[in-house]
Amino acid sequence: MRIFLAGGTGVIGRRLVPRLLAAGHEVVATTRHLGNVDRIERSGATGVVVDVYDSARLTELVATAAPDLVIHQLSDLRHYDTRATARIRREGTRNLVAAAHRAGVGRIVVQSIAWAYEDGHGLADEDEPVEEGSAVAAMEDLARTLAGPTILRFGWWYGPGTWYAEGGRVADAVAEGLLPATRTVNSFVHIDDAVSATLQAIHWPAGAYNIVDDEPAPATEWLPVYARSIGAPAPTSTVWAHRSPGGRGASNAKARAAGWTPRHPTWRSGFGATGPGNG
Numbered sequence: 001m002r003i004f005l006a007g008g009t010g011v012i013g014r015r016l017v018p019r020l021l022a023a024g025h026e027v028v029a030t031t032r033h034l035g036n037v038d039r040i041e042r043s044g045a046t047g048v049v050v051d052v053y054d055s056a057r058l059t060e061l062v063a064t065a066a067p068d069l070v071i072h073q074l075s076d077l078r079h080y081d082t083r084a085t086a087r088i089r090r091e092g093t094r095n096l097v098a099a100a101h102r103a104g105v106g107r108i109v110v111q112s113i114a115w116a117y118e119d120g121h122g123l124a125d126e127d128e129p130v131e132e133g134s135a136v137a138a139m140e141d142l143a144r145t146l147a148g149p150t151i152l153r154f155g156w157w158y159g160p161g162t163w164y165a166e167g168g169r170v171a172d173a174v175a176e177g178l179l180p181a182t183r184t185v186n187s188f189v190h191i192d193d194a195v196s197a198t199l200q201a202i203h204w205p206a207g208a209y210n211i212v213d214d215e216p217a218p219a220t221e222w223l224p225v226y227a228r229s230i231g232a233p234a235p236t237s238t239v240w241a242h243r244s245p246g247g248r249g250a251s252n253a254k255a256r257a258a259g260w261t262p263r264h265p266t267w268r269s270g271f272g273a274t275g276p277g278n279g
Contacts, residue, residue, distance in 0.1 A: 003071060005073060007029075011157065012195060014039075015192070016073065058099045089136060093138070112140060114210050150209070151209070158189075181235045182219045182220065222268075
């Protein structure tokens, strides 16, 4: 299969490229920086430089690649720039989907999130609506204008290269005692399991899938375990909770039924296995 991977050097993309190639796919992977092209091409993929907001060049590249499938792994999460990420989800997705339409590509796999569901009781499944008017909703709606959209709603990533790895945003905050343990519920997924789900999702029926582990939990449960795994002091606890990112857990039953089996089915073993950024 010929695949156009938008976002070939992000935390998912750089792990996904070699897995796609090993599975026998041809890959054209994008980057915003010329210096990343050699890294992509050393893996055996074709690297191209494009800014997703340059719709003319993006359209040209997708047409030239003539892919069977587009994979959307674009984000701007490294520096926790929520405005930039929202813009990518709205404007970047619009440009990417428009390029796919013009190239006659009907299939897309999209990176979404599992903490954007509307408030409710119990674990959220994929039939429940994401927050109305959000950038996530806009992104998913754009993807659905293509014939075969597969939307992967990831839990919070942890493991190498994520905010939870050594030097990452969350790791540093926990080490400094700045992150209290609240009752806010989070769904996690190890970065390697997120990659394996993306690889498998190429062959799944169109639709939305929660890519999360088996044990959504409040921070009062998971944060002390995480802190111990990185050698940080025990967090302070508070009863404070509100509608914040990660405020409601999600069910992974649909992804498991499709054949996905996470290597790290719970953060309890995952934090201990990975430690501060190890694989």
